[in-house]
Amino acid sequence: xxxxxxxxxxxxxxxxxxxxxxxxxxxxxxxxxxxxxxxxxxxxxxxxxxxxxxxxxxxxxxxxxxxxxxxxxxxxxxxxxxxxxxxxxxxxxxxxxxxxxxxxxxxxxxxxxxxxxxxxxxxxxxxxxxxxxxxxxxxxxxxxxxxxxxxxxxxxxxxxxxxxxxxxxxxxxxxxxxxxxxxxxxxxxxxxxxxxxxxxxxxxxxxxxxxxxxxxxxxxxxxxxxxxxxxxxxxxxxxxxxxxxxxxxxxxxxxxxxxxxxxxxxxxxxx
Amino acid sequence: xxxxxxxxxxxxxxxxxxxxxxxxxxxxxxxxxxxxxxxxxxxxxxxxxxxxxxxxxxxxxxxxxxxxxxxxxxxxxxxxxxxxxxxxxxxxxxxxxxxxxxxxxxxxxxxxxxxxxxxxxxxxxxxxxxxxxxxxxxxxxxxxxxxxxxxxxxxxxxxxxxxxxxxxxxxxxxxxxxxxxxxxxxxxxxxxxxxxxxxxxxxxxxxxxxxxxxxxxxxxxxxxxxxxxxxxxxxxxxxxxxxxxxxxxxxxxxxxxxxxxxxxxxxxxxxxxxxxxxxxxxxxxxxxxxxxxxxxxxxxxxxxxxxxxxx
Numbered sequence: 001x002x003x004x005x006x007x008x009x010x011x012x013x014x015x016x017x018x019x020x021x022x023x024x025x026x027x028x029x030x031x032x033x034x035x036x037x038x039x040x041x042x043x044x045x046x047x048x049x050x051x052x053x054x055x056x057x058x059x060x061x062x063x064x065x066x067x068x069x070x071x072x073x074x075x076x077x078x079x080x081x082x083x084x085x086x087x088x089x090x091x092x093x094x095x096x097x098x099x100x101x102x103x104x105x106x107x108x109x110x111x112x113x114x115x116x117x118x119x120x121x122x123x124x125x126x127x128x129x130x131x132x133x134x135x136x137x138x139x140x141x142x143x144x145x146x147x148x149x150x151x152x153x154x155x156x157x158x159x160x161x162x163x164x165x166x167x168x169x170x171x172x173x174x175x176x177x178x179x180x181x182x183x184x185x186x187x188x189x190x191x192x193x194x195x196x197x198x199x200x201x202x203x204x205x206x207x208x209x210x211x212x213x214x215x216x217x218x219x220x221x222x223x224x225x226x227x228x229x230x231x232x233x234x235x236x237x238x239x240x241x242x243x244x245x246x247x248x249x250x251x252x253x254x255x256x257x258x259x260x261x262x263x264x265x266x267x268x269x270x271x
Numbered sequence: 272x273x274x275x276x277x278x279x280x281x282x283x284x285x286x287x288x289x290x291x292x293x294x295x296x297x298x299x300x301x302x303x304x305x306x307x308x309x310x311x312x313x314x315x316x317x318x319x320x321x322x323x324x325x326x327x328x329x330x331x332x333x334x335x336x337x338x339x340x341x342x343x344x345x346x347x348x349x350x351x352x353x354x355x356x357x358x359x360x361x362x363x364x365x366x367x368x369x370x371x372x373x374x375x376x377x378x379x380x381x382x383x384x385x386x387x388x389x390x391x392x393x394x395x396x397x398x399x400x401x402x403x404x405x406x407x408x409x410x411x412x413x414x415x416x417x418x419x420x421x422x423x424x425x426x427x428x429x430x431x432x433x434x435x436x437x438x439x440x441x442x443x444x445x446x447x448x449x450x451x452x453x454x455x456x457x458x459x460x461x462x463x464x465x466x467x468x469x470x471x472x473x474x475x476x477x478x479x480x481x482x483x484x485x486x487x488x489x490x491x492x493x494x495x496x497x498x499x500x501x502x503x504x505x506x507x508x509x510x511x512x513x514x515x516x517x518x519x520x521x522x523x524x525x526x527x528x529x530x531x532x533x534x535x536x537x538x539x540x541x542x543x544x545x546x547x548x549x550x551x552x553x554x555x556x557x558x559x560x561x562x563x564x565x566x567x568x569x570x571x572x573x574x575x576x577x578x579x580x581x582x
Contacts, residue, residue: 067484068483069480069483069484088483088484088486089486091485091486093484094484095480095481095484097477097480097481098477099477101475101477101478101480101481103478103495103496103499104579104580105499105500105502105578105579105580106579107579114485114495115485117495118482118485118486118487118491118495119485146579148579166485
């Protein structure tokens with residue numbers, strides 16, 4: 001198990017995600033591609049864990065494995081103590097993709113209520129939840145708009161509201177702000193950190209931005225280039241009421257430095 | 272499709288004020304130019320194609336003729352090779368407006384006969400096409416087994432099978448509208464099936480993954496994702512389908528020596544060398560097709576706008 005001390009630092013009674021010696025190999029026409037190798041990771045309740053690594057290192061794949069969107073070749077994953085498939089059937093997690101993946105023929109409100117419709121929640125409550133979670137992502141008043149009438153950042157906030165709407169305890173976020181400009185990204189990072197502090201959901205967050213990972217996370221998992229391995233797990237306890245200004249502090253810079261070193265060592269290791 | 276409709280509508284519309292308004296705003300200008308060009312070519316073509324017959328007749332009757340006489344005669348022959356547009360208009364006038372609407376001599380009656388089997392065939396073909404597409408998208412073995420047959424079905428010339436369909440169905444007691452509608456259906460299920468296979472497969476991976484994260488049932492994925500995604504593809508297919516459905520109905524009217532319908536009028540016209548009558552039936556068929564494509568276009572705009580897919 002990687003870094004048991006780190007797991008103990010979060011107030012976790014039982015782990016939300018347990019990953020043991022997980023490997024994934026894709027069989028392609030050009031031979032096998034080793035995507036992930038021997039991953040061990042434990043994520044506790046209320047943790048905000050960032051998976052950081054260079055493009056193509058398998059961090060998105062790891063998230064998809066947790067979500068039961070891919071199947072591992074070897075190893076074991078448990079989500080809330082059950083298999084990822086069972087967890088998916090229990091609707092244990094909300095998934096935020098790289099792109100907003102909104103349905104263009106649905107209004108903002110109806111995009112947010114899509115999972116609620118599928119889960120058979122009555123119309124009155126659907127409306128009430130859409131209102132609440134659009135409020136949470138600062139999008140009140142946009143209920144009747146269609147996705148194409150919104151900017152990219154607003155669309156991604158709708159997709160976050162959609163993931164929150166059915167109130168999962170676990171949020172899986174796959175580079176949700178990757179396609180956005182720096183200014184919007186900073187803004188949404190501020191949003192997300194406040195959201196996490198308010199709701200204390202468990203978040204697994206994939207990114208390749210060091211400042212983003214350090215700013216948001218309670219723990220950072222550094223992953224090597226393909227085949228993806230965990231090369232460092234960094235505790236990251238910046239003050240809970242942090243703002244973007246925290247990025248100028250020595251603590252922040254020290255953590256960012258350690259992350260950068262981890263990424264650099266991985267590169268030389270691979271070459 | 273829409274541009275084809277636009278060239279048709281000024282001729283049929285008769286809303287002179289609206290046309291003038293559009294002309295000034297620049298939309299109708301290009302349409303008017305194209306219409307004018309067609310008329311010029313048509314009149315010139317009538318002279319060119321009919322002159323040989325006329326010169327031959329002048330020679331036999333020993334008539335001195337001039338160019339202006341030739342042109343005037345070429346545009347007013349009883350059985351021209353190519354009738355002039357005003358002759359067709361006159362024929363349309365006498366065969367539609369000058370007849371009782373319920374009379375079997377009225378061209379509008381024949382148009383209605385053809386239209387009714389076109390629409391029945393179109394509805395059946397659309398239903399069949401959608402059903403096949405749903406099966407192909409959801410059942411892997413159907414994808415492999417059905418699609419080649421669907422494509423093969425369209426390589427058989429419809430003129431070759433139409434008489435067999437009519438005869439076979441006639442033997443089992445189906446006459447009139449049903450056999451023609453079935454021929455229409457045979458033609459028009461194809462673009463609907465192909466378009467809908469594409470449309471139902473158009474959701475991207477993220478949109479499908481999203482449904483998986485919700486553990487949505489296949490029915491929920493269909494109603495909430497695949498079906499709405501396919502709407503633009505469906506309408507594009509329907510526009511093709513309605514036009515060839517009309518072709519199917521007309522072809523279906525030929526082998527029976529049918530008593531009624533636009534196809535029957537064309538057949539009778541060609542028996543007796545009544546080229547003007549053939550052309551009238553052709554023009555009515557074109558107007559019908561244009562109008563039907565236009566109606567589908569309108570329904571498309573209303574539905575896609577309501578679904579927020581267009582501004």
